[in-house]
Amino acid sequence: MVIYGVSFLGACYILGQILGEYLAKWIGVKANVGGVGFAMLFLILAHDYFNKRNLFSAEAEKGILFWSQMYIPVIVAMSATQNVVLALDSGLLAIIAGVIPVFMCFACIPLLVKLTKSPIID
Amino acid sequence: MEIVSSFFEKNGLIVAFVAVGMISYLGFLISKYVLKNKIPGAAVSILLGLIVAYFAGLYTGGSKGIADISVFSGMSILGGSMFRDFAIVSTAMGASFMLIRQTGLAGAISLVLGTTVSFVGGAIIANLFGYHDAKSMATIGAGACTFIVGPVTGAALQASSEVIALSIATGVVKSILVTISTPLIASYIGLNNAHTAMIYGGMMGTTSGVSAGLAATDTKLVPYGALTATFATGMGCLLCPSVFYLILEKIL
Numbered sequence: 001m002v003i004y005g006v007s008f009l010g011a012c013y014i015l016g017q018i019l020g021e022y023l024a025k026w027i028g029v030k031a032n033v034g035g036v037g038f039a040m041l042f043l044i045l046a047h048d049y050f051n052k053r054n055l056f057s058a059e060a061e062k063g064i065l066f067w068s069q070m071y072i073p074v075i076v077a078m079s080a081t082q083n084v085v086l087a088l089d090s091g092l093l094a095i096i097a098g099v100i101p102v103f104m105c106f107a108c109i110p111l112l113v114k115l116t117k118s119p120i121i122d
Numbered sequence: 123m124e125i126v127s128s129f130f131e132k133n134g135l136i137v138a139f140v141a142v143g144m145i146s147y148l149g150f151l152i153s154k155y156v157l158k159n160k161i162p163g164a165a166v167s168i169l170l171g172l173i174v175a176y177f178a179g180l181y182t183g184g185s186k187g188i189a190d191i192s193v194f195s196g197m198s199i200l201g202g203s204m205f206r207d208f209a210i211v212s213t214a215m216g217a218s219f220m221l222i223r224q225t226g227l228a229g230a231i232s233l234v235l236g237t238t239v240s241f242v243g244g245a246i247i248a249n250l251f252g253y254h255d256a257k258s259m260a261t262i263g264a265g266a267c268t269f270i271v272g273p274v275t276g277a278a279l280q281a282s283s284e285v286i287a288l289s290i291a292t293g294v295v296k297s298i299l300v301t302i303s304t305p306l307i308a309s310y311i312g313l314n315n316a317h318t319a320m321i322y323g324g325m326m327g328t329t330s331g332v333s334a335g336l337a338a339t340d341t342k343l344v345p346y347g348a349l350t351a352t353f354a355t356g357m358g359c360l361l362c363p364s365v366f367y368l369i370l371e372k373i374l
Binding site for chain 1: 300
């Protein structure tokens with residue numbers, strides 16, 4: 001059933017976010033710390049565990065896949081509700097902060113390939 | 123007319139589904155026919171969303187974009203933190219732990235290095251533009267990771283809506299640039315095998331930009347790049363509002 005997948009995803013979400021809340025309290029940050037990241041890790045590990053034991057039906061997976069395909073639309077909705085008028089006061093910042101790190105990362109790739117050249121999947 | 127507007131207000135989330143569907147359709151049409159698929163539909167749709175928010179903001183003088191127009195108030199539910207985080211978590215499903223282990227050390231290093239380089243680059247540039255507080259610098263630095271990490275970090279640190287919008291814009295610029303520049307730069311960085319593709323995915327981070335850019339370069343490389351790129355967002359969401367933010371706060 002589709003709801004099993006949605007419920008499973010919801011459980012990972014809740015566990016991850018709550019862990020994020022507690023971690024935040026523990027390190028003294030006034031908000032959620034890494035809850036989304038933890039939830040993702042839980043989802044990967046738990047899905048992998050159940051999938052290996054054939055406890056995850058294709059129907060249930062559809063319940064998760066639906067939401068993974070909804071993420072761009074959700075981000076579109078989020079963009080449409082942001083305070084863009086204020087942001088555009090320093091519009092050049094977004095462009096420069098978007099461009100410079102990309103080229104910094106491009107520059108790192110050949111170096112990293114050399115350092116780790118032990119192709120497993122080649 | 124009053125009947126329609128009060129109906130729209132009562133059914134806000136459904137109205138938001140319809141509205142986002144229309145924005146996305148327009149985005150994909152522009153991507154296909156105007157931009158000849160050079161920029162992915164997703165990136166165009168997100169930009170359209172920001173444009174809509176800009177004009178809505180000018181019209182209402184509010185801070186919540188199109189959601190300040192009462193008939194579209196449901197947009198703040200669909201685009202709010204609950205749906206956003208829920209949908210983002212679901213994207214991790216595509217990756218299996220077996221494959222992560224196969225990616226091995228190279229993937230892990232590229233994820234950490236990519237997140238760090240992007241964050242540091244973005245945060246320094248934010249500082250040069252006059253954002254001297256750790257929250258804003260961290261949010262914009264996170265935006266330089268991906269357009270998802272930015273708002274997640276911003277929300278976690280309770281940065282201002284203006285800075286969150288900037289971080290999304292930064293991430294969108296990055297996604298578009300990665301998409302366009304990947305096929306052009308591929309031969310210079312040796313991007314023609316799975317090993318490099320995985321490192322590339324981890325370094326660049328932006329899943330939409332990486333998968334679109336790799337598709338334009340060599341479709342066989344897409345799953346390898348997307349695999350690590352999927353983790354870059356999780357890695358960013360984990361590191362930026364916590365470790366990186368705390369280090370940044372100490373430095374300042």
